[in-house]
Amino acid sequence: xxxxxxxxxxxxxxxxxxxVLALMQTGHMNRAIGATAMNERSSRSH
Numbered sequence: 143x144x145x146x147x148x149x150x151x152x153x154x155x156x157x158x159x160x161x162v163l164a165l166m167q168t169g170h171m172n173r174a175i176g177a178t179a180m181n182e183r184s185s186r187s188h
Contacts, residue, residue, distance in 0.1 A: 156162050 154165055156159075156165065
């Protein structure tokens with residue numbers, strides 16, 4: 143281990159670009175996206 147700790151992260155062996163892209167797609171589909179209390183109070187305009 144290199145001292146980096148990310149809660150709920152997992153390690154996967156990849157041997158090709160296709161493996162990397164497949165894992166990235168899986169990660170993208172598993173992302174939790176939602177509003178937070180900070181978003182409601184943001185002063186930035188969009």
